[in-house]
C-alpha cells in the first residue's frame with residue numbers, strides 16, 4: 001500500500017509515493033533520484049548512505065520513510081553552494097581522499113556534521129567521527145588529512161569573513 | 166518485506182494496537198534491530214507500531230539526587246553527548262560509545278537495545294550494575310517495574326510478552342565513593358558485536374580501603390546478560406588487591422556459560438571474562454577513589 | 463597528532479618527470495565528491511526492468527526439475543529464465559569456460575545462479591524469484607583439501623578435482639638439506655576472503671536499435687568481458703558492447719564476469735532495458751573470492767645465516783570454477799621463497815576444485831598467501847639461529863644481480879634491500895626492538 005509522503009530534502013518540500021516499509025535511502029535514490037547517497041550494505045554497517053536527519057548524521061538505509069516525513073533531510077547534493085564545492089569536498093579531491101568514490105558522499109556527510117559541531121577537531125576526533133564509514137581504497141589516512149585541511153580552510157574563511165565585515 | 170504501519174500518538178493507543186495484533190505486531194523504536202530482522206526474514210510480523218511520536222517516550226533527564234531517567238526511545242547518542250552521563254554513569258557511557266557507529270546511535274534507542282534482548286546488548290551490563298529499573302506496560306496494559314537484571318527471559322525474550330511496552334529505565338543516583346566501568350571485547354575494534362563484555366560498580370568505605378558494595382554483570386556469555394554473583398561475594402568487604410580481583414575474575418569465568426559460535430569459542434569467551442572482570446573492577450575502584458579520570462564525550 | 467614524516471611517501475623526485483613523483487588529482491574525483499557520479503546502481507533508463515537472481519543455495523546437487531510457472535504469474539514479471547533459455551554456450555570463465563551462466567544439470571556451489579527474473583520493480587522480481595521451485599538431489603559436497611584430493615570423491619567437473627599441478631625446481635635439494643644447520647617445518651592455512659568493494663556488483667543492459675546488446679557495468683576489463691559474454695549468449699562479438707561504468711572498487715573481483723551475462727540475457731529476452739543490482743549478501747555469496755591455501759613448508763639455513771633450501775607444497779582451493787585460480791596458485795608457488803635468495807628449491811602447487819565459492823584474482827594474486835608461510839618461516843629460522851629477524855632478512859634478500867626462484871635476474875627495480883634498510887634505520891633511530899628474544903633457543 002503506497003502513500004504520499006512529504007519530505008523536506010535539502011530545504012525543499014518534495015513529495016514521494018512510497019510504502020511505509022521503504023527506507024529513506026530507497027526513496028531518495030529511486031523516487032527522488034538523489035543518488036549521491038549510496039547503498040553499500042543496506043544494514044547500517046558501511047555508512048555510505050549517511051545523510052543528516054534533523055541535523056544528525058544517520059544511516060538512511062535503516063530509517064523508514066514515514067519516520068523521515070516532515071523532518072529535515074540533508075544529502076550530499078546540498079553541500080556545494082551555487083556550484084562551489086564545500087571545502088570538505090574540495091579537500092577530499094586535493095588530498096587524494098577520493099578513489100573509487102563510492103564511500104565518499106557518506107564519508108563527507110559524517111565529516112560535515114563533525115566540523116559543524118567541532119570546527120577544530122583532533123585527528124582522533126576525526127577518526128571517531130568517520131568510524132562508521134567504511135572505505136576499502138584509501139586506508140583512511142588521506143581522508144583524515146582532507147578533513148583536517150578542510151577544517152583549516154573553513155577557519156581561515158570565517159576569519160577572513162570576520163575581518164572583511 | 167511489507168507490513169502494516171501504525172503511528173500512535175498515545176500510550177493507550179499504542180498498547181491497544183499491540184493487543185489487537187496478538188503477537189503479530191511489534192513496537193518500532195530506532196528500527197536498527199527490527200528492520201534488519203524483517204529484511205532478512207529472521208523475524209515475522211505483520212505490523213510495526215512506531216513509538217516515536219508518543220510524547221515523552223524519547224525524553225531523558227539527569228537530576229542531582231534524582232538519578233538518570235531514560236525514556237525508552239531515547240537515542241543512544243543523546244546520552245553519549247551529555248557530560249552528566251559521562252561523568253555520573255561512566256559504565257553506561259562506555260557501553261553506549263561503542264555501539265555500532267555514530268550514525269547508528271543517532272537512531273538506535275536504549276529501550277530497543279534492552280527489548281531486543283540480545284545476550285550481547287551492550288547497555289545491559291552497565292544498567293544491571295547501576296541498579297536500574299525498567300518500567301513498562303504489561304500485556305494487560307497495567308504498569309509495572311522490575312530491576313533490569315530481571316527484565317530478560319532468554320535470547321530475544323523479555324518479560325514484556327506480546328503487547329508489553331517498555332516506558333523508561335531509571336538509574337538511581339550513585340552513593341558516595343562509588344565507581345563503575347564497562348569493557349567489551351570484539352574481534353574488530355569498531356562496528357562489531359561483543360563476544361564478551363563486563364561491567365562493574367563498586368562502593369568503597371569512607372576510608373576508601375574496602376569494597377562495601379559491588380555488582381558485576383556479564384554480557385554475551387550466557388542466554389541473557391547475567392550477574393556474576395559468586396565473583397561479587399569474593400570481593401565484598403575486601404580490600405581490592407590485585408589478588409582479590411584475580412579471584413573475582415576466576416569466579417566469574419566459572420559462573421558464565423558461553424556458547425561456541427562464529428565469533429568465538431566458549432573457551433575463548435571464558436578466558437575473556439576472567440580478564441575483563443579484573444579490568445572493570447580495577448577501573449571501577451580507581452573511579453571510586455576519585456583517581457580514575459573519566460573521558461568526556 | 464602530526465603524521466610521522468618517515469611514514470610519508472619517499473622523497474619528492476627531482477627528476478624532470480611530468481607525473482612521476484608528483485601528486486596528481488584524479489580527474490573524476492570532484493564529481494564523486496559532489497555525489498554526482500552515477501554508478502550502474504544509480505542509473506535509470508526509461509522502460510527499465512529490474513533483474514533478480516535465484517541462487518543455488520546448496521553446494522553440490524543434481525538439478526532434476528525447475529518449476530517457473532507460479533513465478534511467471536506474479537504481477538509485473540516479464541521473464542523467468544533458466545539455462546534452457548540461454549541461446550549460447552551458457553559457459554564462461556577467465557582461464558577455462560567451466561562456469562555456467564545458469565546452472566544446467568548440476569549445482570557446484572551455493573553461489574551458482576539457477577534462474578533469473580525480470581520485473582517492473584525489485585519487489586516483484588524478488589517475489590517471483592522466491593516462487594521458483596528447484597527440485598534437486600544432493601551430492602556429496604567437496605569442501606576440504608582432503609576431499610578434493612580423495613580419488614574416490616565425486617568429480618565436480620569431468621576432468622577431476624585436481625585442475626592443475628605445477629612445479630618449481632632449482633638447484634639440488636639434498637645438497638641444501640645437507641648444508642643446513644637449522645631446519646623448520648610448518649603447515650600454514652589462509653582463509654577465503656571477500657574483496658568487499660563498497661559498490662556491490664551491478665549491470666544495466668539494453669538492446670539498441672541496431673541490435674547491439676549494450677551492457678553497462680563497473681568492470682575491470684570490458685574487452686575480456688565481451689569475449690566471454692558473446693559466446694555464452696550465442697552472439698557474434700560485434701553484437702556485444704561492454705561500456706565501462708564508474709567502478710566502486712574492484713580489487714581483482716571485477717576482473718571476472720559479474721552481472722554482465724545475466725543482465726544481458728534478460729535484456730535480450732525482454733527487449734527492455736534491465737538493471738540488476740546485487741545486495742551485499744549476494745555479493746558475499748557469489749562471484750570470486752581470495753583463495754584459501756594450505757601450505758606445508760620445510761626451510762633450512764646454514765650456521766652463518768644463509769638460506770639453504772625450500773621444500774614445499776601448496777594446495778589452493780579455487781572453488782567451483784577456476785577463474786584465474788590456476789595462475790594465482792601457480793604464482794603462490796613461484797613466490798614461495800618470497801623476496802629471498804634460495805639456492806635449492808622444490809615447490810609443488812595444486813589447484814583444486816571444491817564446492818566452495820569460486821576464488822579468483824585479489825590484490826596480491828597468490829603472493830599474499832605465500833608470504834604468510836615464507837615470512838613465518840623466516841622468523842622461526844632467525845630465532846633458531848639466534849639472529850635478529852631483520853638482519854637475517856637483510857642477509858638473504860634478493861639484491862640486484864641475484865635471481866628469483868624461476869631464474870629471473872633482479873635488476874635495479876628490486877627494492878627489498880632498501881626497504882629493509884629503511885626499517886632498520888627507523889627502528890634504530892627510535893631504539894625499537896623485536897618482541898621475540900634474539901637468543902638461540904636450546905632446542906636448535
Ligand SMILES: Cc1cc2nc3c(=O)[nH]c(=O)nc-3n(C[C@H](O)[C@H](O)[C@H](O)COP(=O)(O)OP(=O)(O)OC[C@H]3O[C@@H](n4cnc5c(N)ncnc54)[C@H](O)[C@@H]3O)c2cc1C
Nearest residue numbers: 192194195196197198199264265274277278280286287331
Ligand atoms: C551495524 C549495527 C551495529 C550494531 N552494533 C551494536 C553494538 O555494538 N552493541 C549492541 O548492543 N547493539 C548493536 N546493534 C544492535 C542495535 O542497534 C541495538 O540493539 C539498538 O539499541 C536497538 O534499538 P532500536 O531503537 O533500533 O530498536 P528497534 O529495532 O526499533 O527494536 C528492537 C526490538 O525491541 C522492540 N522494542 C523497541 N522498543 C520497545 C519498547 N519501548 N517497548 C517494547 N518493545 C520495544 C522492538 O519491537 C524490537 O523487537 C547494532 C546494530 C547494527 C545494525
